[in-house]
Amino acid sequence: MTPEYHRPDTIDAAVALLSRKPRTLLAGGTDLYPAIKTQSLGGSVLDLGGIAGLRGIQRDDDGWRIGAGTTWTDVIRADLPPAFDGLKRAAREVGAVQIQNAGTLAGNLCNASPAADGVPPLLTLDASVELASVRGVRVLGLGDFLVGPRQTALAEDEMVSALLVPAAAGDGAADFVKLGARTHLVISIAMVAARLVVEGGRVTCARVAVGSCSATARRILALEEALVGGGAGDVAAHVRVALDPIDDVRGTAGYRLDAAAEMTTRMLQGMMR
Numbered sequence: 001m002t003p004e005y006h007r008p009d010t011i012d013a014a015v016a017l018l019s020r021k022p023r024t025l026l027a028g029g030t031d032l033y034p035a036i037k038t039q040s041l042g043g044s045v046l047d048l049g050g051i052a053g054l055r056g057i058q059r060d061d062d063g064w065r066i067g068a069g070t071t072w073t074d075v076i077r078a079d080l081p082p083a084f085d086g087l088k089r090a091a092r093e094v095g096a097v098q099i100q101n102a103g104t105l106a107g108n109l110c111n112a113s114p115a116a117d118g119v120p121p122l123l124t125l126d127a128s129v130e131l132a133s134v135r136g137v138r139v140l141g142l143g144d145f146l147v148g149p150r151q152t153a154l155a156e157d158e159m160v161s162a163l164l165v166p167a168a169a170g171d172g173a174a175d176f177v178k179l180g181a182r183t184h185l186v187i188s189i190a191m192v193a194a195r196l197v198v199e200g201g202r203v204t205c206a207r208v209a210v211g212s213c214s215a216t217a218r219r220i221l222a223l224e225e226a227l228v229g230g231g232a233g234d235v236a237a238h239v240r241v242a243l244d245p246i247d248d249v250r251g252t253a254g255y256r257l258d259a260a261a262e263m264t265t266r267m268l269q270g271m272m273r
Helices: 011-020 072-077 082-091 097-102 105-111 119-124 221-228 235-242 253-271
Strands: 004-006 024-026 044-047 057-060 063-067 128-133 136-141 146-148 159-166 173-179 190-199 202-211
Touching: 011 044, 011 128, 011 159, 072 082, 072 097, 082 119, 082 173, 082 190, 105 119, 105 159, 119 173, 119 190, 119 202, 173 253, 190 253, 202 221, 202 253, 221 235, 235 253
Parallel strands: 004 044, 024 044
Antiparallel strands: 057 063, 063 159, 128 136, 128 159, 173 190, 190 202
């Protein structure tokens, strides 16, 4: 394949190029470059870094639109309600500051690692993924977009154009915690995100998601229902039955289950005080 490099400045130009043949999409490059075995990218590269319309966070009556090219540093610096605190905390865990400055939210999702830091907090925000092509725009819930380890529902002629967070998800407060072999610059063994809306001492909305403990990050639906129903009961039991971790170099499946159960229990206890 003859190497090609394109850097369009509009989404329309980008999807037109994608419609002609598959291309390697390049945004921040913080996942892509470490994965290649050569000193340069081969094949046909579509650099999305020149599309200004892909970057930034906008708020309207429907909710928040987070451009696909928005970086982790952009998220950290954005004026967002407490419901986004989990996402902001996750953003501070994504590598060093240099990585946060370059890496994008959409790149984190498209890499589709089970340990992607951004996924659990975005699940608690009921986020959807907007996909653009010459055929138009379609929107998938984040849980439907991520179909397996390193696998997404993205078609060859599509690109992620934005993440969408509904207005109702701006209610409540949120948190995120990650367990790794060290405090920073580490791939997680387990991570937990939660968002709770508490009114009059009662939980009226709950979102709890765990990452690094299944093929994709997963919401703990039975626990959410229990929290809204008046009490979480045995938090650890809800977490354990919902997950199916694997053994790898970072930890055993049993250790991951124990860690996720304990982290979730502690987080919810702290949020409900």
